[in-house]
Amino acid sequence: MDRLGSRCPLPGYPRPSVLLCLLILTASFLTYPMLRTLSLQLHSAVTGSYVSGTYSIVFVNCPNEQIARDIARAILDKKLAASVNILPKASSLYFWNGEIEEATEILLLIKTKTSKVRMLSSYVRLVHPFEIPEVFSLPMDQGDVHYLKWLEEGMEED
DSSP states (O other): HHHHHEEEETTTTOHHHHHHEEEEHHHHHHHHHHHHHHHHHHHHHHHOOOOOOOOEEEEEEEOOOOOOOHHHHHHHHHTSSEEEEEEEEEEEEEEEEEEEEEEEEEEEEEEEEOOOOOOHHHHHHOOOSSSSEEEEEEEEOOOOHHHHHHHHHHHHOO
16 A cells, blocks of 8 residues: 555646646746846847847927937937937927817937837936926837947946
C-alpha cells in the first residue's frame, strides 16, 4: 500500500508535474514582453533592420509660438527628443468644462525614442501652461534607416 500511495497523489492535491507546468507558464507569461523586446533588439543589431515601434512621434499643442519654441528647446536640451517640428496655427475645437471651445494653437511634432515618451510626457506636463496639456504619441512603423540612425544619435547622452 505504501508503494501505491507514493505513486498516486493524495486526493485534492495536484501532481507535482502540473505545478511545475503552471510555474513555467506563469514565468513565461510574465517575462514575454521583456524577452520579445530583447530578441527584437538583438535581431535589429545583427541584421541592421528597424524594429517597428522603437521610435515615436509625440503630439503637443501649445497656446502660442513662443511657448512652443521654449518647450521644444527645453526638450532638445534635455535629450528627450532628437527633433521637433513647430506647425503654426492649428485650428482646434474641443470640449472644455461642458462647452465647445475654439482656439488657434501651435502643434509640436516631437520625434523621440518610444522608451522616452513617458519621461517626455511628464516633463511637458511640468512646463506646459495648460491645465491638461494635449500629449499623445504614435509609434513609428517604418522609416529611412539613415534618418532613424540620426534620431538615435541626436538623443545620445554626452
